Amino acid sequence: MRGLLLLPFLTFLGIFFYLPFTLLVYYSFTDREGRFTFENYIEIFRNPSYLDTVAYSLLVSLLVIALTLVAALPAAVYVAVFANSWERAVLLVAFITPFWIDFLIRAWAMKNILYFFDIREGFLAMILGLVYDFLPYMFLPIYLALSRAPENMISAARVLGAGWWTVISQVLLPYALPGIFAGAVLVGLLSFAEFVIPSLLGGTSGFTVGALVYTLILKGDQWGVGSALSVLVTLLTLAAVILLGRQIKGGGA
Amino acid sequence: MRGLLRAYTFVLMALLYLPVAFMIVNSFNEDPFMEGFRGPSLRWFELALRDVQAAVGYFNSFTVALASGLLSVSLAFLAAYAVGNRRVTLFDALAYPPIVIPEIAEAVALFMMFHTVGAEMGWLTVMIGHTAFNVAFAYVTLRATGVRFENLENAARTLGAGGLRTFKDVVLPLAFPGVVVAIAITFLLSFTNFIKTLFTTGPGFYTLPLLIWNRAKRPGVEEFTYPNALNALFVPLVLISLSIAIAYTVYVMSKRKE
Amino acid sequence: MRGVSLVVRRGRITVVLGPSGCGKTTLLKIIAGLVEPDEGKVLFDGKDYTRVPPEKRGIGMVFQDLALFPHMSVYDNVAFGLRVRGVKEEEVRSRVREALELVGLDPTMYASRKIEELSGGEQQRVALARSLVIEPNVLLLDEPMAHLDYKIKQRLLGEIRRLQRLLGITTVYVTHDQAEAMSIADEVVVMSNGVVLQHGPQREVYERPLSLDVASFFGEANLLEAKFAGIEGEGLVAIRPEDIEINPEEELDVVYEGVVEDLVFQGPLIRVDVRVNGNQLKVLVGRREFYKLGVGVGSKVRLGWKISDVKGAKAAR
Structure with missing residues (x-):
């Protein structure tokens, strides 16, 4: 009886999620004639234009990680440690809400403010757009990590005579670290594969892995390399999620 | 220290919503371009009302989103009900990947499958593409808001209510708000979805985000593609998004606390 | 189960x-x-x-x-x-x-x-x-x-x-x-x-x-090591705090000497903790009776009880 209720859900996911991914893997290992090959993967690392795009995207990701971290960390500390319950509720809702708003909308909104300050499509606009969009993905894991710390921890440390620097380095940072790590992985992966913001705000600097996949599949009819890239991104994500899942389980979430 | 952090946090929060505010202001901008403000005007909204393509886009987005919301929540409800309060590591491991895998990879995979089987790309493929993500998301939402109330169901049973009666009088009324919230959020995610739609649509079928995207790629070619005309099309999308997203966040957070 | x-x-x-x-x-x-x-x-x-x-x-x-x-x-x-x-x-x-x-x-x-x-x-x-x-x-x-x-x-x-x-x-x-x-x-x-x-x-x-476990789940009990006549080895027995008398006037089956370590005022009853040969025994005394005894922390006292009040002898191995 119970199994029967699970069936429609599993069938749907099977046909429209797991089957497509199986096919994706299949195409990544075959050439145009349907013969088995590693060529698509080798091509990514051999062809300088692909390799450049991957390296460029990595660089962009690292930059976005660093900037989101700097921007989100103080806010996460405030909300998790200092805010009273009323402030915390409001701020949490405010920082979580953007999660559910599509990137196209947020990227376009960002464009409005960038143009107002006369920042046109290009590297700076793209980075600002990415930081704006991924800020909540850095904020939330750090907040969650910090909120696991015992409630009166900071007061206790201060009563025991710790100065602010000691509180930050000895008390807050150890708790925040798993969250920072999780946020960095999330933001890195998402901005690595992101496509809308680079295309809309990046101008000539917007050719990242996401844009490359889009071009290969929809414009260039290059299914082999396109699917190989998608498979790599997927594997990276799954690996990161499993790694984070392990870590989070240790923390009891 | 505390005061400084507090000020920073609230400024950051304001910054998160500032772009949207600029967007709304610009939709009332007499000038067609975003660069400067040239007096208030309703011209872009008047234009939007005459915009047949936009109306078609809104309509298509709406029907796809409604179907996807209802379908995904129905499937997810059955699954969440069957799972109940138990730990189902294997099942969860199958249900969560659609949420975490980058959307573009999922979009590419669906694109390839639909092409391989020679499906006619359009409303149905777009709706299915959205649902493949939504169904997992609805499942997670319903697990959080709750569709099983073991103790209350037990109480109803000992008071003499059979399985069906318990479902109708206890489970349904208590799960109902969560179900509504799940439908609303999956509706929203589908209504505003862009990437998945881009890869799963076919010639002649477009949703509102696709239409805006295409117009944004050739700004100022005609009146409809002026940036501030696009802002006016975005405004209802933003307002719908914000209201559903806030309602969802507040509701799920209150449930988590319980 | x-x-x-x-x-x-x-x-x-x-x-x-x-x-x-x-x-x-x-x-x-x-x-x-x-x-x-x-x-x-x-x-x-x-x-x-x-x-x-x-x-x-x-x-x-x-x-x-x-x-x-x-x-x-x-x-x-x-x-x-x-x-x-x-x-x-x-x-x-x-x-x-x-x-x-x-x-x-x-x-x-x-x-x-x-x-x-x-x-x-x-x-x-x-x-x-x-x-x-x-x-x-x-x-x-x-x-x-x-x-x-x-x-x-x-x-x-x-x-x-x-x-x-x-x-x-x-x-x-x-x-x-x-x-x-x-x-x-x-x-x-x-x-x-x-x-x-x-x-x-x-x-x-x-x-x-029927056992020491029951004695201590249902009510309080002092556990004592004991030797049993006719049975090899040692076992534990239980005696309820209210069954112990302090400085008994009549002859009792078991009598020990000890020193009062602590007094815990519980309202109608006073709990007297007495150290006896390295064990601590808890004794419950009625309030009025306690005042009559006139003991304080450090007092030397005699403790006594009837053998028929000892519980859980069956648990002896």
């Missing part, structure tokens, strides 16, 4: 007492039909109910978290069991009214209230009314007082006892709190690790515990 066999006596309150996780709630759920036993049977009046679903058993159950329906008013909660039985709305109204009055809630004040507006004690009463209104054959209570203040708990325990006497309903009450068990039980079942250690009338279990 294994080898548990329990016969509950009609018309009395049986308290199942044991530490958390000992299987007492599972036992209750098996009686209610909410958990199916892997093996074994559930009989009501000699009839096999093992396969009867919970809704057909005619039981009333009060759950640990009360499980009141949060989306219904007080009235609808109490009426639920009657409505699913197809009772006419007119009769429902009068019976809900009676049930609320029975548990001490004024129907005109409480009927339309929401559950979340009620205090813990009031919710408790609603839960009781809801399970009694269907006139169950058996009333099952699963740690229903777990979240209540001491005073309210005492009052409600008294009322449950009064209602049970009034209705003559067979009741099984599960708790880990021996004070609750003391104040409400006719019969006591002491459970541990899924096994029944002892089952009998309350006083019998207190006076003649």
Whole structure:
């Protein structure tokens, strides 16, 4: 009886999620004639234009990680440690809400403010757009990590005579670290594969892995390399999620 | 220290919503371009009302989103009900990947499958593409808001209510708000979805985000593609998004606390 | 849970007492039909109910978290069991009214209230009314007082006892709190690790515990090493704090000397902790009697008790 209720859900996911991914893997290992090959993967690392795009995207990701971290960390500390319950509720809702708003909308909104300050499509606009969009993905894991710390921890440390620097380095940072790590992985992966913001705000600097996949599949009819890239991104994500899942389980979430 | 952090946090929060505010202001901008403000005007909204393509886009987005919301929540409800309060590591491991895998990879995979089987790309493929993500998301939402109330169901049973009666009088009324919230959020995610739609649509079928995207790629070619005309099309999308997203966040957070 | 066999006596309150996780709630759920036993049977009046679903058993159950329906008013909660039985709305109204009055809630004040507006004690009463209104054959209570203040708990325990006497309903009450068990039980079942250690009338279990575990679960006990005449090796015996006399005037079977280490004022009773040969013994003395003794911390005292008051000698190996 119970199994029967699970069936429609599993069938749907099977046909429209797991089957497509199986096919994706299949195409990544075959050439145009349907013969088995590693060529698509080798091509990514051999062809300088692909390799450049991957390296460029990595660089962009690292930059976005660093900037989101700097921007989100103080806010996460405030909300998790200092805010009273009323402030915390409001701020949490405010920082979580953007999660559910599509990137196209947020990227376009960002464009409005960038143009107002006369920042046109290009590297700076793209980075600002990415930081704006991924800020909540850095904020939330750090907040969650910090909120696991015992409630009166900071007061206790201060009563025991710790100065602010000691509180930050000895008390807050150890708790925040798993969250920072999780946020960095999330933001890195998402901005690595992101496509809308680079295309809309990046101008000539917007050719990242996401844009490359889009071009290969929809414009260039290059299914082999396109699917190989998608498979790599997927594997990276799954690996990161499993790694984070392990870590989070240790923390009891 | 505390005061400084507090000020920073609230400024950051304001910054998160500032772009949207600029967007709304610009939709009332007499000038067609975003660069400067040239007096208030309703011209872009008047234009939007005459915009047949936009109306078609809104309509298509709406029907796809409604179907996807209802379908995904129905499937997810059955699954969440069957799972109940138990730990189902294997099942969860199958249900969560659609949420975490980058959307573009999922979009590419669906694109390839639909092409391989020679499906006619359009409303149905777009709706299915959205649902493949939504169904997992609805499942997670319903697990959080709750569709099983073991103790209350037990109480109803000992008071003499059979399985069906318990479902109708206890489970349904208590799960109902969560179900509504799940439908609303999956509706929203589908209504505003862009990437998945881009890869799963076919010639002649477009949703509102696709239409805006295409117009944004050739700004100022005609009146409809002026940036501030696009802002006016975005405004209802933003307002719908914000209201559903806030309602969802507040509701799920209150449930988590319980 | 294994080898548990329990016969509950009609018309009395049986308290199942044991530490958390000992299987007492599972036992209750098996009686209610909410958990199916892997093996074994559930009989009501000699009839096999093992396969009867919970809704057909005619039981009333009060759950640990009360499980009141949060989306219904007080009235609808109490009426639920009657409505699913197809009772006419007119009769429902009068019976809900009676049930609320029975548990001490004024129907005109409480009927339309929401559950979340009620205090813990009031919710408790609603839960009781809801399970009694269907006139169950058996009333099952699963740690229903777990979240209540001491005073309210005492009052409600008294009322449950009064209602049970009034209705003559067979009741099984599960708790880990021996004070609750003391104040409400006719019969006591002491459970541990899924096994029944002892089952009998309350006083019998207190006076003649079959093992040291029972002696210390149900009431306080000092554990002492002892040698037994005629049996090899040493064992432990238990002596209740109130059975020890300080500076006894009459001749007693066992007498030790010791030094008072601490005095704990408990109101009507004083607990005197005495160190005897490296063991600490707790002695309970009535307040007035204590003042007559005139001992303080550091006083040398003699302790004595009757051999017939020693419990749990059977546990000796």
